[in-house]
Amino acid sequence: MLLNRYIVFNFISSPVAVFGPNGDILFTNDAYKKRIKSIENKGLSEGVDCNEGIVFTTDKGLVRCYLVSSDIDDIGNAVCIFKEITPFVSRKSMTEIIASDSDSKNYALRKIVEKNLRMSSLIDNLESGIFVEGSSGSLIQVNNSFLKIISNTIFTELPTNEYDADFYHKLLAGLVDTDDYIKVKDEIISGHKSDTYVDEVRFKDGRIYTRTFKQLYVGDEPKGYLWKFKDITIRKELESFSIELEANLQALESNESVGIYMEYRGYKFVNKGLEQLLEADRDSLMCRGLKEYLGFDLHAGACGEVFNKTIEFKQKDGTPIYLDIVSDCVSIEGSPAHVITLKDCTENVLLHKDLERNESRFRNIFEKNLAVMLIFDSTTMKITNANQSAIKFYGKNIDELQGYGMCDITIVENMSECADKLSDIVLTGTGKRISAHQKVADGSIRNVELLISPLSKNEDNLLFVIVDDVHDRVRYEKELENLNENLIQLVEKEAVKRRRQEELLMEKSRLAEMGEMIGNIAHQWRQPLSSLAFLIQDLTDASAHNEINDEYIQDVVSKGMGQIDYMSKTIDDFRDFFKPCKKETVFDDKKDIGQVLSIFLPQVKNSDIDLHVSCSCENGSSSEMNTDTLTFCEDHAILIKGYANQFKQVLLNLLANSRHAVLKSVEKRIDVKLNANDKKVFIIVEDSGGGIPEHVISNVFDPYFTTKTEEGGTGIGLYMSKAIVEDNLGGTLKVENIDGGCRFTIEVDRVKG
Template sequence: MAEYDFVLDMDFSILRISAEAENKLGYTPSEISGKPFIEMIKTEYRDRTVSALKTKEKDFCFILGSDDVQHFIELEPCTLPDGTTGVKTVSLNPLTKEKSGAFSCFAEFIENIYDIYYSADIYGNITAISPSVFIYSGFTPEELIGKNLGSELYVYPALRETFKELIGKHGKVTAFDAPLFRKDGSIWWVSTSAHFIKNINGEIIGVEGIARDITDHKEGQEKLLRGIETRYKTLFESATDAIFIFDLRTKRIADANAAARKMTGYSLEELRKLMPEQLHPKYEFEKIHSYIVRKREEFGLKETVRLDFLSKHGDIVPAELTASVITEDGRKFSIDVARDISQRLATEKKQREQEQMIVHQSKLAAMGEMISNIAHQWRQPLSKMTGILTNLEMGIKQGNLARDEAETLIKEAFSTLKFMSHTIDDFKNFFSPSKPVEEFCINTALDEVLSIIEPNLRFHGIRVMIKAQENVFLRTYRSEFCQVLLNIIQNAKDILYLRRIAEPKIDIRITSGRGKTVIRVADNGGGIEHAAMGRIFEPYFTTRPDGQGIGLYMSKIIIEKNIKGTITARNTFEGAEFTIVL
């Protein structure tokens, strides 16, 4: 019977134990005789071991030694001639000292590596582990064999379930990181690569793998993450824009920075109790529910939305809002960034008021120029009217005024008055507010501008040379466009007059193509001083002794803000050139 490690009676109680088994398990015959064999087997293996003993089939299990050390074995039961059961056992621990040959070399190799070799059964109980585990965990291999990874060693048992899912799906796991408990209760981290172990019948009996200590790496990562989190929180709290973090599942505010608390007047605790719409006046509810909430829950607000907030004290706070959606642990959060634009709106309002004042001043200045132009326009007709009235007076006094001559003089007088009235109408139409947007011919508009200023130009001996494409049309604000042309031409006229240019001229060119219309107005007045070039479009900046510095500023406002074009200036060989691109 010496070839069997155990001999069991009909009830599978131990009758005899071999000397080799005694030595391996640490039991004496007197300690173990009569003891049920099943009581020595690890609980989760007992049913299958009973089945193996009854059917006399090979199986594997954990058997407990006298020193409470678990041994992972393969057992092979058979029926003996006297009706008892003989059981042979073979250690399945590849690191056991009873192995020889290749297994002995393997064990020697494993005992000398810093990484940890381990194997575990199908239940997650450790069946073998290399001595290096003591360095990292404080456990000896004997203390760990039989311990369950999921319930006794994993800090987070759910991670063990994840490990089992991965290895069950792929047959192997690579670089699986998990925190484990040390013997003293502290935590260390391992990165495991493992695969299934199968017996000669192809049946999975467990897993084996290599575990590497990555505690320093993980602690470094955690320290880095804590640093990043601290920096994030600092940036979050110090941001000048209000930031709200909404939990899209609960529809509540999860966090809000200092700027958000200041803008709304609520504490963080108060904000967390509010529904999102309670932060806005009622007239914003439709926008919030029909647009912002839907967009936020889908993929965030990619565009900026204008939205008013309602503070705790009832103040309306105008803001611009953007939102991004993030997912954290399967939950969606919306990060809403709201910028308080109260100051900007106040500045814009003040700027508009200033611009309106400048517009008014510009109109007054333009009216002064127009009065001058009207004076030039009326000088000749008034002289003519004086002559007609003088002839009528002398004819009446001398009594020699014929009827037909009187009618001719009266007809000329009416014609002259009609011309003067038409001139007034031209100026009135020029200064009347234009329609919001209208399509007009630039060539015609230029002719109208020149008809107003032409007598003044002629008086100063200034030639106007026009080179323009025919029938160039534009759709914009006609009156404002004409005002810009008038400003630029009058500036050129003033410079030509002040600098006493011998043969003064103004060149006007109009071209159109590729969706752009370009108007260039150039003079031969010597150009703009280099120091003044960068400031000519600033309000109240002028280089003329009698200038007000609002004409070019208004021209820039009209072209760039109202008409959405550009206006620039440069010096040419002869003088200055202004270019308008629409």
């Protein structure tokens, strides 16, 4: 048990011995056993008290001197620690002390102890690392600073000879940045025994030390070597820093983008950038300092502290700018250096304020908007934020919604297509619309459209969603679609009904015109029938008077056949007029106008109406139709496209209306004009019938509207005429009043022949 109590002393490099109350040695550590061969126990009790003493030992004839410090432990044993001071005691002093009497010996011992303690204390307090070794290679002393120098050593195995100087030289050899440390050390010892040697040693970790070597003497007798290591790493760095600082200051001098102000050991530095920012000259800035211009002290506190602030600064013209100020204090060679930088950050501040305003607006719009809005992460599909409308729409609080994924509330018919659209939104940065179904607060499934777009370019994974509830719209669209289908059917029925009515009206109009035609034929046949009757009567008279001969018979036959041919031609014209025309054709309207006029002419003559027909050619000439021969000029053909019989029907209806209009007029006149240019053909019918009252002229083309009620007018003639011109001839039919009558104008496209 006693051995275990003191076994910890085996880890101490100095010799340690424990003595019992009777002076018996109870324990010695490993260093004691190796370095102290014989000790006179008597000397411990006679010449040394329990606090201090000197012990001499011999090892192969070599005398060593140890300073002993002792103390009594808690069980009354004396614990003695031996520190070698051989290099500090000359051989002569050792001999005198050993040979002196007790009083002299004690006095000499105290003097040596005092000297050793003073020297040891002095060495331990030195900032430089001290390493003292004896001439024989033994370790005399290392101070705390030296131990710090070698504190980074990594042992490959536990040291067993740490009390030898060579052990520490080997440690240093492993730390320095060269492979010949031991060789250089030996050369220094052998070559500089009488002087002091100084050089620089660079360690592998970047530290730099001045190494000082000095031979130690006790009297004239060499006793050992002193090695001193002084850390000059910072000084070397400062020397390099000074060079760099000078170069940097020159570069900063012309820097106009950043203002720099520096104070160091009474020296002030101001660059051009600071002059421009504060609109002040260098002398004023260096004389007054920055506080004069900025209104407060910018110097940082202790070295290493950094002061940072953004302020508003008004320039001389009152324009405000924003300055980003950084004040730092660094130590250069032990002296504080205050470095202050000013940078115009107006643009950044204004952008930041705009960003804050926009963020506030967005947040306000997002939170208070009536539209349902969500933000979700495209990588996890988790909802990260929702507005109040969304909370109400889904019936969940914000914490619940933030735990939901979009798939928890959304049903998409084509998930693959949806995923492709989301990927495209993230890659291209453009929004898209996705149709889906979502579960809402009342548990129902509603049709929605998701308007998804990236939240911002810097947050690529976040997508902004506006949820448009289109459930009612989809329902209305379906109802409207069904209604449209029913409406289409109704329209088709009405269209069929209307076509049937128009066909009936057309037929009625044709029958009315047929009646007009039959009347015209009756007028045309009266004269030839009368002529035939006269010929028959004349034949009877000629037979009674014996006047019949070949010449007479030939004359009667010729005249009779002429009248019959005329009547036959009338029948052909009537038949051609009412012959159905099922196909569009290109026809010469001059020819068809002539046919209509030949049918209409007998009524004109019987009614004593003056009929004038004219044609204006594109070459500027004008000719008037001969009412007897009914022929136009033959300079050119005027071709139009459509249904020829319908065209004749329209013209006959206009002529019939004009005839009825002029019957009661004093001047009975109808003019038919044919005008044409390269693109258009104009057929004009004018009369002297007094015109149409202005209050009804806009209604003349309405179905069943007539001003001839007493004469039996149906009101369908002009309606059908306008429909034929516009629908089947691709033209227009217009009416206007002129002096003493009215004018109807048909305008159609001309076809190049």
